[in-house]
Amino acid sequence: MVSLVIDRRFRGPPNSGNGGYVCGCLARHVAGDAEVTLRAPPPLERPLDVLTASDGAIELRENGKLLATASATRIDVRDIPGVSCEAAEEAVARTPYDEQTHDLPGCFVCGPARGHGDGLRIFAGPLQAGAVPDKPVVFAASWIPHGSLSGEDGYIAPEFVWAALDCPTGYCSVGARHLGLKGNETALLGRMAARINRRPRPGDRCVVTAWPTGREGRKLFAESALLSSEQEVLAMARTTWLLVDRQVQLGATT
Structure with a gap:
């Protein structure tokens, strides 16, 4: 079992991790493009479990409570504006x-x-x-x-x-x-x-x-x-x- 601890430096709201940062941490366990759904605020400075579900999705849990899920996807954002x-x-x-x-x-x-x-x-x-x-x-x-x-x-x-x-x-x-x-x-x-x-x-x-x-x-x-x-x-x-x-x-x- 892999453990994730979100340092207080990486907070978004005062007592939970920044959403993009947490998504990126879970995406490390997915090959290629990834999609992450946040289910509940991920707490700071407590060990969280990173698990693989039966369907292959990656889950972030604390004491069994589901906090986020991640899975492989395909993303292609088009018409990206060029900005200097x-x-x-x-x-x-x-x-x-x-x-x-x-x-x-x-x-x-x-x-x-x-x-x-x-x-x-x-x-x-x-x-x-x-x-x-x-x-x-x-x-x-x-x-x-x-x-x-x-x-x-x-x-x-x-x-x-x-x-x-x-x-x-x-x-x-x-x-x-x-x-x-x-x-x-x-x-x-x-x-x-x-x-x-x-x-x-x-x-x-x-x-x-x-x-x-x-x-x-x-x-x-x-x-x-x-x-x-x-x-x-x-x-x-x-x-x-x-x-x-x-x-x-x-x-x-x-």
């Missing part, structure tokens, strides 16, 4: 949240309260209106991965690539006025599928871009991509977010 590092840096200046207005300022990926070298500090903001003609809303952020994120092979570990692809899809989904969102809703990641073509190295200039693709009631759908400074698609993802009560987001209730 300069345009992404300009978008960051338009990010809708700061340390006072962010719902989860301590989030490992997008929390403005996290320092350099501690959090990823990916602060996605909207591109200028009309920058991508066929997509009414596109968010982007510049990202230079820190050395502490590298794996044994010298490249950024896969779970951090998943993490980088996560939060920008939440930003753009809640920011999708054309889908009836006001921008002040609270949401949690429910499902994520991703493909990694090539992992960057620490210090590489990268761009994360994300755009909403639809809505069904409480479910918000979005896609994202990680680009190199030369516009190479390093990784791509498809996410489902769930609109939830603020107390659910904080983990006070389930």
Whole structure:
């Protein structure tokens, strides 16, 4: 049996793991593209069991309680918009949240309260209106991965690539006025599928871009991509977010 312990550094809400990071940890046990469904908030700093179910799916459990499942899939995100590092840096200046207005300022990926070298500090903001003609809303952020994120092979570990692809899809989904969102809703990641073509190295200039693709009631759908400074698609993802009560987001209730 494999055990997973989520360090407090990798939190999203105050007492549970960042969704993209947890998905990436489970995806390590799946060959190729993977899809992960989060069933309950994965707690921090407690041993969690990683098991293989009878149908071949990977399960994350604590004392028998199912927290997440992962399985092989095939993902092909099309029409990925090219965004330059300069345009992404300009978008960051338009990010809708700061340390006072962010719902989860301590989030490992997008929390403005996290320092350099501690959090990823990916602060996605909207591109200028009309920058991508066929997509009414596109968010982007510049990202230079820190050395502490590298794996044994010298490249950024896969779970951090998943993490980088996560939060920008939440930003753009809640920011999708054309889908009836006001921008002040609270949401949690429910499902994520991703493909990694090539992992960057620490210090590489990268761009994360994300755009909403639809809505069904409480479910918000979005896609994202990680680009190199030369516009190479390093990784791509498809996410489902769930609109939830603020107390659910904080983990006070389930």
